[in-house]
Amino acid sequence: MDLFDSMRVFVRVVERGSFSAVARELNIGQPAVSKQVRALERYLGGPVFARSTRQLALTDQGQRFYHHCQEILGQLESATRSFASGQEQIAGPLRIAAPVSYGRLCIAPLIGSFLQRYPEVRIDLRLNDHNEDLLTENIDVAIRIGVLKNDGLVAVPLGSSVRRVYAAPAYLERYGQPRQPAELAGHNCIGFTLLTHYDNWQFSRGEQALEVAIKGNVTSNSSEAIREMVLGGLGLSLSPEWLFAADAAQGRVRSVLDDYQATALPVSAVFSPERRRSARTKAFVDFLREHL
Template sequence: MNRLAAMEAFIRVVDAGSFSGAARQLCVGQPAVSKTIAQLEDRLGVRLLLRSTHRLTPTDAGRTFYQRAKRAIEEADEAEHAARGAAATLSGRLRVCGAVTFARLHVIPRLSLFLAEHPALDVDVVLDDRQIDMIEAGVDLALRMGRLDDSTLTARRIGQCRRCVIGTPAYFKAAGVPQAPVDLAAHQAVIHDQPGAGAAWTFRRGSVERSVTLRGRLRANAAEGVREGVLGGLGLAIASEWMFAPELASGAVVPVMQDWSLPPLDLWAVFPSGRQASAKARAFADFVEAQLSGGATR
């Protein structure tokens, strides 16, 4: 049994959740994948997968083996990449994670460019507004926004975006256009109920600071909910220009109080702790950074 091939088969099974899904990725028959995993379990003397009617789930031993096997495969790929040098091409599978709205608006529409540059590379995109455990989820790179509270993370900032007060023209026509932070007390707000967002904000204009607490009947824990609330005329929002990029471009929403500034929103490329970032992950982070600097609002 080829150990690296068996490790890769196991990784594909866990990621796909089934033998058939892994078989399609590996371009082999399902019986061959099942046999490989059975041989691997026999060799290790432990059960790696729990089999149910609908899905395969790794055991505790399986999760531990998955993490180390994935690292071994990545290091083998890195060794080959380094040996080939300038002639190397990125290949295999890259698993990235990002917030739903940001990835939908700014990553997935541009993926065709990245895949065209790297025809031997496949990309799995995990859409999740939570900060998931990267190692447990088998993620090579996470795109995270805001402040990083975990100092153990390996990360670099790859983008920054302005925040502003945003609403639809119809809302401002009905409720009036706020001119200063104090005016926001008279408005309904759609509040993004997430760390780094929320109802409390500090505005700055020159040397002057003004703190406000928004009030609103609608709170949403995901950006998609904030977007729908604002576009539905339920109130204004304090949000990044990334969140409403298409609507800002079309005029469906407008920014107000632009002489007052808010803390900008940072975008970070985060890599699993305790390991060197793979060439594939670094290339993807570079790609997103270049795309944002060339086409998105800074």
């Protein structure tokens, strides 16, 4: 058994979800594909696929092995290209994690330009508002908004996320527009619970610093949901400019308290120290610093 060939076949079966599809892709018989996977399982000492299910599903060990195979085969491909060209190639799989709204509005639009510059990279963009474990989920680089915890990861600053207080015109017409932060206490304020102090909104004006304990009848851990509720006239939200930029331009929301500055949130790219050596990780982080 050629271990690398078996790993390649295994990865393609997982990605295509079918033994027969991989057989057609490789122009070999399906029994040959099955034989490669069985040989790999004998080598590993256990199953990679759960045979008891109707659909093709990985075992827990198979899932972990799949992620390792992706990384190993990517490194092998990079090493081969590096040997041929005399320098490390920016090629292979790149797994990126980002918050849902920020990933959709700020990261996804840049992917095309990045791939035009580095056409040999294969992007897997994973959007999740909860911080994923980079090692467990085999993430190359994650985009995080807010103050970072000291968790042993390498962090590269990308900039800051400016925030404003937004409301729909219908809400402001019904309840009035706050002129100073203290007036927020009389409004329905929607809190974003993934922030540590989501129920305290902080502002500054010159040398003056203000903190307001907000109240409201709804909170959410999804910025997408908060946007929809604000557009529906439910209340006020302290949100990043990028979340409401298009809505504000089209008059669907208005920013208030513009004479005051809300505390901005840092935006960072984080990755494990081991991934610092990856040329494609470094290239993507440098690309984000250039464009963000």
